[in-house]
Amino acid sequence: MAMGDDKSKAIRVVQYGLGPIGMECAKLVLRKAGLQLVGAIDVDPNKVGKDVGSVIGLGKNIDLEVTSDAEGLLRRTEPQIVLHTTQSRVDKVYPQLLTCIEARANVVSSTEELFYPTYRHFELARKLDQAAKKHGVTVLGTGVNPGFVMDALVLFMTGVCTEVEKIKAERVVDASRRRLPLQKKIGAGIPPEEFRKLVAEGQLGHIGLVESLAMVAERLEWRLEDILETVDPVIAEREIETPYLKVQAGQVAGLKHIARGFIGGGEVITLDLRIYVGAEDPHDAIYIQGTPPIELRIPKGVFGDTATVASLINAIPRVLKSAPGLVTVADLPIPSAWKV
């Protein structure tokens, strides 16, 4: 039968992490003819033991139970790909990634720091690379930001420049339509003083922004002498209500996170990210001062949640063809969509 044939050729996928992004990934895997969902991992007691179909909101069971036993599931299902969407920090996900690698599964991960893991976690990155090579698999961190709009797209545009003197990328996101964890991540709805305190504790800010900046600089062979980061609150001027929460006037609507790279005292690269509920004129823009100069604008901006899911799924064919190891988006052929 045609269906049987398709299934036998389909790429076996395990979904690791069933937060909002992971659930959308699982749904897309189920819809894509070339992919077969063979299991799902999560630690949430409200999800473990339940059918994946009901957990991700399909409205029907699909005969797969969510498990917290990653090692057992991977051994039993032997997936070619693990879509990994759990946490943002490399040190937190390191044991999870190692479990996947040792099960000989390639990994496509949304872990923000994994986009350019050598920047903050040189030693862990080296170990992941060694393990991946030893077990013959590829590990990639990607997404929309980091992963696309403020790094890969910037680099891609410099490909038509003979010289690049200065770069600015800006992204203004209206968080109103985004998922609840993201709205919380940006401090929406808290008082400014609490925001400042959380920033000082390193609890707030967009993880991965400096990774984007460091990768762009490295690929352009720029030796940055200094990197400065600032995280400031955007204060709501009026009451704003989202499907998930309410922000009073005077409270924090979100954040303005800017990373700057310097050479010889001059600012050569600026990544300016503003994510807040009620943002006007959301957009992405890239300005390259070079030969030729380039200005690029994406009027409403690339919609983050869907685009992250797309980045992960679209990476699968390139990851399967890649040489083993810990790789980055810039090591692989240009991404593109493939048929559902």
Added chain:
Amino acid sequence: MAMGDDKSKAIRVVQYGLGPIGMECAKLVLRKAGLQLVGAIDVDPNKVGKDVGSVIGLGKNIDLEVTSDAEGLLRRTEPQIVLHTTQSRVDKVYPQLLTCIEARANVVSSTEELFYPTYRHFELARKLDQAAKKHGVTVLGTGVNPGFVMDALVLFMTGVCTEVEKIKAERVVDASRRRLPLQKKIGAGIPPEEFRKLVAEGQLGHIGLVESLAMVAERLEWRLEDILETVDPVIAEREIETPYLKVQAGQVAGLKHIARGFIGGGEVITLDLRIYVGAEDPHDAIYIQGTPPIELRIPKGVFGDTATVASLINAIPRVLKSAPGLVTVADLPIPSAWKV
């Protein structure tokens, strides 16, 4: 000595073709620390035998003579890279490419049809691929269009889409500032009836537009049932003078070349290219109807002549690292600039 060290490590480059693009390539090779120009080939009797420095307008000699003997030069200089900028058609450049391949030189070429050579020249492409593999070298066709704005960038943007239903890319170029061969290629300054005659004879139109369309469709796994191309004149409404020629009102200012791809009777991909002297609001734009939908705009457009030179030079590191064979831009890692 540092300089000696640099030179001994520098990548040896031969410039094949000294038209406007080739001359700019040669100049950039001379300026880039990691590259060393070791020879230049051209058949123009006004250039052969003269010093490359004076031919490309450096205002000084550089102790390299332009030669028409490609085979002899390549044997003598053993370049790692040939920058090939001679003609637009694969069948015309086939013997030139073969000479480079047999001399074990990797090739980066601006030949428009070579951007996606299997579309029109399946058999020649197969032979080039075989020869390249036999001699252990890589051959790539690239540039700005084809090579970037209406194909690679389009594909790249679909990388953040879970689904793509329809694509339109448009490029409006003011040819006034572009080189004379390009102004002639678009019919600037001729009467409309002559334009029509030349189109009917296949003498006018942008070579490579259908290659761009075919590659995008193939990478998206779209089986196009039909491809339609139209080439129409843009008529000057007033007299326009460029540094190279004058266009009277009523004469041709340039062309409007549109390629359309169809599936099931529906137009799923449209590449709309307008190149004419005096164009207002020159820009590049990409519209993707998909999930998420994407609109991208490059206000003045990527400036073609410089960007083509950049595309060729920036491809060098990736071509040197590539597995042997005839490859396309979509097979290689994302392009980016590198240090001059």
